[in-house]
Amino acid sequence: MLKAERMWALGAMSGTSLDGVDAALVETDGESIFGFGDSRYRAYTKDEQAVLSAALGRWPGDDLGSAEAVVLQAHIEALSGMSAALVGFHGQTLAHDPGGRGTHQLGDGAALADALGLPVVWDFRSADVRLGGQGAPLAPFFHHACARYIGADAPVAFLNLGGVGNLTWTDPKVRRPEDAGALIAFDTGPANAPINDFMMARRNLPYDEGGRLARSGTVAEGALELFLDEAYFLKMPPKSLDRDAFADMIDLVGELSDADAAATLTAMSAAAVLRGMEHCPTPPARLLVCGGGRHNPVMMDMLRAALDCEVAPVENVGLDGDMLEAQAFGYLAVRVARGLPTSCAATTGVRANVSGGTLSQPTEAG
Numbered sequence: 232m233l234k235a236e237r238m239w240a241l242g243a244m245s246g247t248s249l250d251g252v253d254a255a256l257v258e259t260d261g262e263s264i265f266g267f268g269d270s271r272y273r274a275y276t277k278d279e280q281a282v283l284s285a286a287l288g289r290w291p292g293d294d295l296g297s298a299e300a301v302v303l304q305a306h307i308e309a310l311s312g313m314s315a316a317l318v319g320f321h322g323q324t325l326a327h328d329p330g331g332r333g334t335h336q337l338g339d340g341a342a343l344a345d346a347l348g349l350p351v352v353w354d355f356r357s358a359d360v361r362l363g364g365q366g367a368p369l370a371p372f373f374h375h376a377c378a379r380y381i382g383a384d385a386p387v388a389f390l391n392l393g394g395v396g397n398l399t400w401t402d403p404k405v406r407r408p409e410d411a412g413a414l415i416a417f418d419t420g421p422a423n424a425p426i427n428d429f430m431m432a433r434r435n436l437p438y439d440e441g442g443r444l445a446r447s448g449t450v451a452e453g454a455l456e457l458f459l460d461e462a463y464f465l466k467m468p469p470k471s472l473d474r475d476a477f478a479d480m481i482d483l484v485g486e487l488s489d490a491d492a493a494a495t496l497t498a499m500s501a502a503a504v505l506r507g508m509e510h511c512p513t514p515p516a517r518l519l520v521c522g523g524g525r526h527n528p529v530m531m532d533m534l535r536a537a538l539d540c541e542v543a544p545v546e547n548v549g550l551d552g553d554m555l556e557a558q559a560f561g562y563l564a565v566r567v568a569r570g571l572p573t574s575c576a577a578t579t580g581v582r583a584n585v586s587g588g589t590l591s592q593p594t595e596a597g
């Protein structure tokens with residue numbers, strides 16, 4: 232087990248939107264954050280995206296085509312030459328069904344350790360699911376450290392607007408993330424994934440750049456209400472989602488014009504967050520937003536219009552909203568190497584605190 236000393240850890244995240252690999256350095260002892268270093272982004276090519284997309288929904292043992300090789304090669308290219316003591320490798324989520332078949336993050340950490348000549352922590356989510364947890368979200372322990380790093384002295388909330396949205400409420404005055412009252416976290420609902428899928432289907436575009444199409448449309452209130460009737464929004468946290476859990480919400484906007492449909496899907500994602508905010512134990516001073524959705528001014532405006540607290544991109548407090556998840560897995564890797572928990576009942580519903588992840592050392596032959 233690693234001693235409590237500060238080191239540079241390199242985290243790598245390949246998110247649900249399948250756009251590429253984010254890699255970022257964080258200096259940490261697994262408890263405090265001391266600073267952030269270089270970051271890189273390695274985009275997937277169109278062909279690679281097609282391979283990964285075809286593998287979505289598949290489980291270990293299924294035919295994955297060349298998806299595993301694509302994930303490994305992209306990570307080798309993203310991480311090579313970045314200097315670190317330890318790597319945190321999330322992999323690519325292909326399927327997530329914590330109450331059923333489990334959770335599947337594609338990527339061979341042992342092969343990555345050999346290729347990089349560095350120790351790699353990987354398979355962060357399975358142990359949590361085996362102990363009855365959701366296996367997600369896992370960034371909350373890092374969000375708690377971020378709240379302390381930015382010097383917050385009152386509860387704050389972090390919102391990640393990726394393919395799926397996830398919300399963390401955290402009280403930085405509670406010293407350890409696993410202690411009572413430190414955290415509440417869960418997936419809010421769909422965020423960008425349905426908007427992207429819709430844009431691809433109707434306009435052959437990957438996303439609604441700047442929310443421009445949504446801005447020109449009108450929200451269909453009836454469709455929005457039907458969406459909010461989904462049982463997921465009544466469930467108490469912890470709770471988590473598969474990327475495609477809400478894939479058929481596109482049917483709710485099927486009869487609308489492109490602009491009205493984009494406006495309505497954007498409003499649905501924002502409304503899911505607003506429902507989620509009702510679970511905060513106390514109103515947070517600020518909602519700090521990371522992930523690609525913070526670049527969508529229509530979604531941000533919808534949140535600002537409905538919330539009493541300040542809604543700001545994490546850049547306003549000196550963090551990097553494109554790299555927060557990659558940094559999170561670097562931070563979590565150090566916790567795993569030190570045997571510290573990475574999730575608890577308040578973040579995933581797990582029965583006992585879990586240090587989730589496998590540590591692979593590079594072999595000499597690698």
Ligand SMILES: Nc1ncnc2c1ncn2[C@@H]1O[C@H](COP(=O)(O)OP(=O)(O)OP(=O)(O)O)[C@@H](O)[C@H]1O
Pocket residue numbers: 245246247248249250391392393394395396423424426427437438439440441442521522523524526527556
């Ligand atoms: N300028 C922009 N305007 C509108 N939307 C944007 C913009 N930039 C990014 N996005 C949205 O953000 C998405 C990417 O977000 P992000 O990289 O946070 O997702 P991810 O990390 O793959 O997802 P997850 O956190 O669910 O794993 C894009 O697919 C797009 O929908």
Ligand SMILES: CC(=O)N[C@H]1[C@@H]2OC[C@@H](O2)[C@@H](O)[C@@H]1O[C@H](C)C(=O)O
Pocket residue numbers: 247324327334366367368369370371391393394395396397418471472556
């Ligand atoms: C199973 C899985 O990969 N979930 C992702 C996904 O993307 C956002 C949301 O759904 C969150 O639950 C999680 O990622 C972040 C990094 C997390 O674990 O905190």
